[in-house]
Amino acid sequence: MTDSNRPLRIAHFSDTHLGYRALTKLDPVANRNQRSVDIEEAFERAIDEIMRRDVDLIIHSGDVFQHTRPSWHTLREFIFQMRRLASLGVPIIVIGGNHDTPRLRTGGSAFSVLDLALPGITFVAGYEEKLLTYDDLNLSVMAVPHGALTNPDPVLPLIAPGKRNILISHGFVPGMKVSQTGEPGEQEVDELLVDSDFDYVALGHYHVAGQVRGNAWYAGSTERMGYGDIDVTPGYNLVTLGAPGETPAVEHIDLPGRPMIRLKPVHGDDKEPREIADRILDHLRALNQPDAMTRVELKETARPERREVESILRRESSPFVWNVQVISDQQWLAADSDEGTIEGIGDLRAMFAEFVASRKGTHYDDEFARALLERGDRALTEAIQAAESRAPDDGTPA
Numbered sequence: 598m599t600d601s602n603r604p605l606r607i608a609h610f611s612d613t614h615l616g617y618r619a620l621t622k623l624d625p626v627a628n629r630n631q632r633s634v635d636i637e638e639a640f641e642r643a644i645d646e647i648m649r650r651d652v653d654l655i656i657h658s659g660d661v662f663q664h665t666r667p668s669w670h671t672l673r674e675f676i677f678q679m680r681r682l683a684s685l686g687v688p689i690i691v692i693g694g695n696h697d698t699p700r701l702r703t704g705g706s707a708f709s710v711l712d713l714a715l716p717g718i719t720f721v722a723g724y725e726e727k728l729l730t731y732d733d734l735n736l737s738v739m740a741v742p743h744g745a746l747t748n749p750d751p752v753l754p755l756i757a758p759g760k761r762n763i764l765i766s767h768g769f770v771p772g773m774k775v776s777q778t779g780e781p782g783e784q785e786v787d788e789l790l791v792d793s794d795f796d797y798v799a800l801g802h803y804h805v806a807g808q809v810r811g812n813a814w815y816a817g818s819t820e821r822m823g824y825g826d827i828d829v830t831p832g833y834n835l836v837t838l839g840a841p842g843e844t845p846a847v848e849h850i851d852l853p854g855r856p857m858i859r860l861k862p863v864h865g866d867d868k869e870p871r872e873i874a875d876r877i878l879d880h881l882r883a884l885n886q887p888d889a890m891t892r893v894e895l896k897e898t899a900r901p902e903r904r905e906v907e908s909i910l911r912r913e914s915s916p917f918v919w920n921v922q923v924i925s926d927q928q929w930l931a932a933d934s935d936e937g938t939i940e941g942i943g944d945l946r947a948m949f950a951e952f953v954a955s956r957k958g959t960h961y962d963d964e965f966a967r968a969l970l971e972r973g974d975r976a977l978t979e980a981i982q983a984a985e986s987r988a989p990d991d992g993t994p995a
Contacts, residue, residue, distance in 0.1 A: 659694025865898030
């Protein structure tokens with residue numbers, strides 16, 4: 598083996614979603630949204646771990662931020678931590694994900710500023726792919742950001758003969774069966790790319806780490822977000838490449854995150870709210886995980902009673918869990934998202950799901966109800982994301 602083909606160690610992380618916020622709880626020290634702080638601490642843990650691994654290349658495969666217009670605080674946190682990584686003196690490549698990419702191509706991007714603030718890092722976050730060559734590593738990297746996947750013409754694989762070849766992209770692999778609901782703007786990575794002769798395909802977007810096709814791997818996210826992430830093990834991939842054409846060795850480095858637990862559904866029937874709440878409190882007391890986010894589905898319970906149960910749990914559950922959220926059996930479509938949720942009020946998506954469910958069978962059939970839910974939920978999600986992307990500060994209590 599020549600020196601240029603010595604084993605190459607790569608840290609591949611993704612979906613850090615800096616700027617994410619949810620619920621109304623505040624960090625007692627920073628006095629900022631606790632979930633925003635959780636996300637930043639997870640990002641820092643990933644940086645700490647990568648810096649002790651003696652890697653030759655670092656890849657971030659998209660969704661750096663939760664919003665296309667991150668706050669000043671979020672930008673500062675990203676720049677501070679990435680400067681730590683840059684001090685290692687190894688190549689660092691960051692591509693744009695769907696959360697990072699403006700809907701309007703003329704809208705500009707935070708990455709145009711980060712290019713200047715972090716000159717040692719390569720950002721590929723626009724609407725075109727980019728081929729990067731590292732001769733000292735005998736390596737060719739094809740970076741395909743989310744924006745490039747939205748173009749009408751497919752992206753064609755560019756394989757450099759005699760070199761180790763890596764593809765970086767952000768989207769779903771065709772044919773994947775996933776539990777999480779779709780997001781506005783998400784794209785598939787073309788079959789031509791994932792089935793090509795790349796030695797490693799570094800993917801972002803799906804928060805569950807793992808191998809999905811040949812040499813194609815998701816790194817997962819560095820922290821759990823909504824309850825669609827309940828099966829996520831936060832962390833990143835540590836990849837070792839040998840000579841061109843050799844199978845990569847991939848190890849997922851697990852990192853701690855805030856526990857997320859879905860309790861067994863509780864049937865309200867004709868019980869009083871106090872009785873229902875006591876039953877749930879018994880479950881939480883037995884669980885006894887003060888740092889955990891929990892969610893319970895309350896079946897066969899009218900909305901006023903469910904709201905009273907929520908109120909009791911907010912007052913009395915804190916010794917046992919960090920947060921408990923009550924949802925109805927009619928909130929199935931919006932149930933895996935927490936961002937923007939205000940305890941005791943519920944989010945617009947959940948309220949819309951309840952409204953549609955209440956009229957199903959009387960005003961329209963199941964097929965129409967499902968179509969209305971899907972289109973209405975997508976429109977609401979886009980409106981919420983657009984409003985939040987204009988928010989100037991993610992450090993507020995909300």
